[in-house]
Amino acid sequence: LTRERYPVRRLPFAQVSEDDLAALERIVPGRVITDPEELEAPNVDWLRTVRGSSKVLLRPRTSQEVAHILRYCHERNLAVSPQGGNTGMVGGSVPVFDEIILSTTLMNQVMSFHDVSGVLVCQAGCILEELGRYVEERGFLMPLDLGAKGSCHIGGNVATNAGGLRFLRYGSLRGTVLGLEVVSRGHHCGPASQVLADGTILNCLTSLRKDNTGYDLKQLFIGSEGTLGVITAVSILCPPKPSAVNVAFLGCPGFAEVLQTFSTCRQKLGEILSAFEFMDAECMKLVELHLRLASPVRESPFYVLIETSGSGAGHDAEKLSDFLEQVLGSGLVTDGTLATDQRRIKMLWSLRERITEALSRDGYVYKYDLSLPVERLYDLVSDLRARLGPRAKHVVGYGHLGDGNLHLNVTAEAFDVSLLGALEPYVYEWTARQRGSVSAEHGLGFKKRDVLCYSKPPEALQLMQQLKALLDPKGILNPYKTLPARA
Ligand code: FAD
Ligand code: MLT
Ligand code: ZN
Structure with a gap:
């Protein structure tokens, strides 16, 4: 799958020996996986477009174990590919050659939740949907949501700086993530020779909303795709769960009308607007064909999904009907349906969320x-x-x-x-x-790393390379990813 499509040469890392396996077994007893059958799935990405040939997968439970693993791998010059839920879209989560897979699957504990501030602190391997359930039982909401919620890990979300379906309302993880614990290395002071790869635990796991004490180091790791350190825990700000949620699914006759519907929506719905997603007629065809989902509205060239989230059902309904009256009356929208109950809301969302799945079946x-x-x-x-x-x-x-x-x-x-x-x-x-x-x-992962230059100037690229060299001088962390192959 991989090397024919994306030519790349193996870098001179060591190969895992029997002695290495014994040493790793001492660090994570019973959690060193070498069974080829068990290694099949974690070697292939979600889109099934890239495949590695790793022979070892590790399942640490604690940050200390992650630190020991990285210290050992650095000493031995063994490459490591961190993996969360393996739902990434750019081939970043799977090894390219024989890198050791470091899986966060067993790092799935909630560490604390504060029901006044809404700050959740948890290990990196917690599954997004499970965190969602946990905070919703306490009257809060995760500030991010994506179609992959049933398998992606919060650590993977932070490592990719995932956007998703709630970005419009709650913004980027760069704002909602308050703190991180990362196992990285080599941030010792002193001469270069002392800048050692040692699996240091960098504890920036603050729960503070405001903290201007110097450089905001966590930002370096958000979106770094496992190339600068392994995220082991996350502190994240959860908003209160809105008590009134509505979803409208509408058909539009053209893209110009989609844009005008968006403008009208922002004016009329204001602060209660929480999502504005679109899909074209071809997408609808594919979800109908491959997933047997039925369109709830008449066939149209475009569809939009609008969600409102607020605290007053009556107030929101009034605003929404005012908005719908205007867009239907002016012909911006030709057909539509509205949902207020959980089950129908979910059904309408699935038409949009499951496009990725329908495409992969095509x-x-x-x-x-x-x-x-x-x-x-x-x-x-x-x-x-x-x-x-x-x-x-x-x-x-x-x-x-x-x-x-x-x-x-x-x-x-x-x-x-x-x-x-x-x-x-x-x-x-x-x-x-x-x-x-x-x-x-x-993100860029493995598949997009060489197109970085279309969006960033050479000076930015050079600084990225310098940061990589500072934090990972031997380049053992997720090699062949994010940074361009051509220096
Ligand atoms: P993985 O795929 O396992 O890893 C992704 C990257 O992060 C890799 O480079 C990996 O090395 C690194 N990584 C993982 N865990 C750690 C860690 N603990 N420390 C350091 N590095 C780590 N993405 C969006 O942005 N928005 C969407 O709306 C969206 N929807 C999706 C819908 C579907 C159906 C699917 C399949 C994917 C979707 N994605 C979306 C892409 C993907 O789900 C996200 O990128 C997600 O954040 C990846 O999380 P993961 O745990 O699966 O990470
Ligand atoms: C989405 O918004 O559905 C995701 O980012 C996945 C995809 O792009 O297919
Ligand atoms: Zn998306």
Whole structure:
């Protein structure tokens, strides 16, 4: 799967020996996995487009164990690939060669929750959906939500700086994450020779809302995709759970109408607006075809999902009906449906959340995750549809419109180099001309690391490389990821 598609050469790390296995067994007794069958799934990414050949997976339970593992691997020059729920979209969570997989699966304990501040402190391997249930029982909400919630880990979410479905309301993890505990290395003072790789535990696990004591080090690790350290615990601010939630699923006759619906929505719904997602007719076709979901509205070129979250059901309903009256009356929206009960809300959300799954059943998926000026967001999709013609099975556009984030996906029966050649660098050049970002929320991982230059100047890239060298001088942490291969 991997090396033919993405040419890359193994770096001169050591290979895991029998002695290494014995030493690792002493660090995490009974949790050194070498059974080839058990190693099959963690070697392949969610999209099944990249595959490693790791022969060892470790399951630490504590930060101390993670520190011991990294200290040992550094001494022995063994490469390590941190893995959470393995739901990443850019091949960052699987080894490329024989890197040791360090899984956070057993690091799944809630450490504390404060029901006045809403601050949750937990280990990195807690599953997002389980955390959601935990805080909701206490009247709070996780500030992030994504289709992968049933398997992704909070540590993986922080490591990728995941965006998702609540970004519009609660913002980036860069704001809601208050503190981190990270096992990194080499932040000793003193001469270079003392800058040792030693699996140091960096405890910045504060629960404070405000803390301006110097550089905000946790930000370095948010979105660092396992290349600078292993996140072992997270402190995160949860908002109160809104008591009134409504979801409207609407059909729009064109993209211009989608944009005007968004503007109207912001004006009319104001502070209660909590999500504005869009999908095109091709997406709807795919979820109908592959997942047997039924569209709740008449067939339209575009669909939008609008969610409101507030504290007064009557007040919110009044605002929403005022909004709907306006968009239906002016022809911005041609058909729509509304949900207020849990079950129907979930059903409407699944049409949007499960597009990723429907696409993966359609064939090989070329996946792009772009930030673009919202007015131009769909032009690229139309443009590509014309450019590719029958070479592509489907060209679809969906995403977090409220955040200017387009998910552009192209499917084909199988991977095809010439189709890839028609897509890249075209998509990246198009995005760079709009001063967009070539990765809005998925990160760079293994598959996108060489396109970083379309969104960042050479000076930024150089500083990134210097930081990597400072924190991981031997480059053992998630090699071949995030930083470009071409120096
Ligand atoms: P993994 O996939 O295991 O790892 C991802 C990266 O983080 C890798 O580079 C890995 O090395 C690193 N990593 C993992 N854990 C740690 C750790 N403890 N310390 C250091 N590094 C670590 N993403 C979005 O942004 N928004 C979405 O809306 C969204 N929706 C999705 C829907 C579906 C159906 C799927 C399959 C994926 C979706 N994703 C989305 C992508 C993915 O779920 C996110 O990137 C998620 O945050 C990854 O979490 P994970 O635990 O699965 O991490
Ligand atoms: C989404 O918004 O559905 C996710 O980011 C996953 C994807 O892009 O397919
Ligand atoms: Zn997304």
